Amino acid sequence: MIPFLDVQQLNARFESVFKNVFADFLNAGQCILGNKLMQFENEFAEYCGTKHCVGVASGLDAITLLCKGYIELGKLKVGDEVLVSANTYIASILGLINAGLIPVLVEPNENEFIISVENIEKQITTKIKMILAVHLYGELADMKEINVLAKKHGLLVIEDAAQAHGAVDVNGVKAGNLSDGGAFSFYPSKNLGALGDGGAITTNNQELFAIVQKLRNYGASEKYKNDIKGVNSRLDELQAAFLSIKLKQLDADNNKRRVLAKYYFEHINNNKITLPSYNVSDSHVFHVFVIKCKSRNELQKYLLNNEIQTVIHYPIPPHKQKALKEYGYLKLPITEQIHDEVLSLPISPIQTISATKKIVSILNKF
Ligand SMILES: Cc1ncc(COP(=O)(O)O)c(C=O)c1O
Incomplete structure (x- = not known):
């Protein structure tokens, strides 16, 4: 049988390094928000070309927390409408709903799988405040045109880059760095997959970075000091360590x-x-x-x-x-x-x- 995807064999390539990393991890005794997470966040930000990266628990949470971050910053409010591809995995849409936003579904062009810019333009109203561009199947959405439209209408743009780690546009700019914020999944079958669930947010926006860092950790600015109502959505230390190894490949x-x-x-x-x-x-x-x-x-x-x-x-x-x-x-x-x-x-x-x-x-x- 030719398997669709053999995750066991994919990871077998890294077995001995994973074992060393696991031994290091046991020795260090840091399970949550430790050095290995910080190292991976720095490496992934550098890889994507963004100033910041925040590791979270899943791709779904990455979308939700990006949106909640904008709500905390007052750039969006609950009930705002967001244009998103109708042709996507349900997580893109659930991420918006989880943050209290209203997804408005947009058709792709015929013979294409990614969102149609022409249809985006037709569906922009005064209620629309953001576009969530999904790089479906690994192909970049037309970010140049989407960003032009967004600028013209004063909209935010975020990317669902769960399927597009490393995709790069004609100017050499990578997925996750083509909008105000990128959401990645490290689900095991993804191009960059962990050995369990994981996700990340990338951004160049310092304020957004600071707010999602708090949101993923109970809204805390420091231990037991909670500034906002956050959640528990941290990329764990061991997955971050495995991801650092796989990122090189x-x-x-x-x-x-x-x-x-x-x-x-x-x-x-x-x-x-x-x-x-x-x-x-x-x-x-x-x-x-x-x-x-x-x-x-x-x-x-x-x-x-x-x-x-x-x-x-x-x-x-x-x-x-x-x-x-x-x-x-x-x-x-x-x-x-x-x-x-x-x-x-x-x-x-x-x-x-x-x-x-x-x-x-x-x-x-x-
Ligand atoms: C396009 C897309 N968005 C979001 C997600 C959600 O990622 P996760 O499964 O890590 O929550 C996935 C993957 O499952 C996806 O394919």
């Missing part, structure tokens, strides 16, 4: 993903299959490689019968989820069609070219 891993993606682009040749759009730049880190097929479910079964595991990202769009029934009345044909047709092929930094060749040859016979 991130660019090489992203390049390997691009090599496999290139192979798929050059060799998949089947008129039942639509390949993703790609501008051959480093703005895509291929967190997943997503094709479209009208008979997607049959294709998935066929691949499984041929020992190829695939995943659907995602089978049900957020506005059709029971949890978001207040959005159930919406008709979002492009998003709905995407959810009916997408299939993610295996792509990972440890996947061999021979496995990739096998996938292509079986796909081409469908």
Whole structure:
């Protein structure tokens, strides 16, 4: 069987270093908010090119705390509306709701998975105060155009970079540094994945940095001195230590993903299959490689019968989820069609070219 993603093997590459780090961690006796977290935060900020990074418990919390930070600073208020892609993982939307904001869903362009700038412009009203741009599947949203629109209308912009660690725009600026604040997830299957849950916020804004640092730790400025109503959402020391090690490998891993993606682009040749759009730049880190097929479910079964595991990202769009029934009345044909047709092929930094060749040859016979 060719697995969709073998997390055990991905991490096996670091086994001996992880063991040394664990021994260090046991010796140091610091479990929460220690030196290893601070070191990772500095390294990740430097990697993204931002002034600051705050490690939090998950990608969902990173989005929520960014928004709550802006509410604390008086730049947003509860009930403000935020434009967000309708075609995303539900966490993007839940992060806004958790902070008391109101998501307004925006369709992508046809044949693209990321938010449509044209549709953003159409949906801007006086109630809209922010845009949450999602770099879905590892591809940067059109941040240049989004930032121009935001400036014109006086809106904040934040990025959901949970799937786009290391994606870089034409000017060499990385995901997480293309807006007022970036939210990252280190869920184990992400391009930079921990050995458990984790997340981070990146920003160049000193005030926002200071407020989210408090928010993630009970609103405390120092131990037992609570300035605001915060939560417990700290990236833990051990995960931070593992992430520091894996961060060194991130660019090489992203390049390997691009090599496999290139192979798929050059060799998949089947008129039942639509390949993703790609501008051959480093703005895509291929967190997943997503094709479209009208008979997607049959294709998935066929691949499984041929020992190829695939995943659907995602089978049900957020506005059709029971949890978001207040959005159930919406008709979002492009998003709905995407959810009916997408299939993610295996792509990972440890996947061999021979496995990739096998996938292509079986796909081409469908
Ligand atoms: C686009 C997107 N946003 C947010 C999240 C939330 O991250 P987490 O699972 O770490 O809370 C994820 C990942 O699961 C994601 O894919």
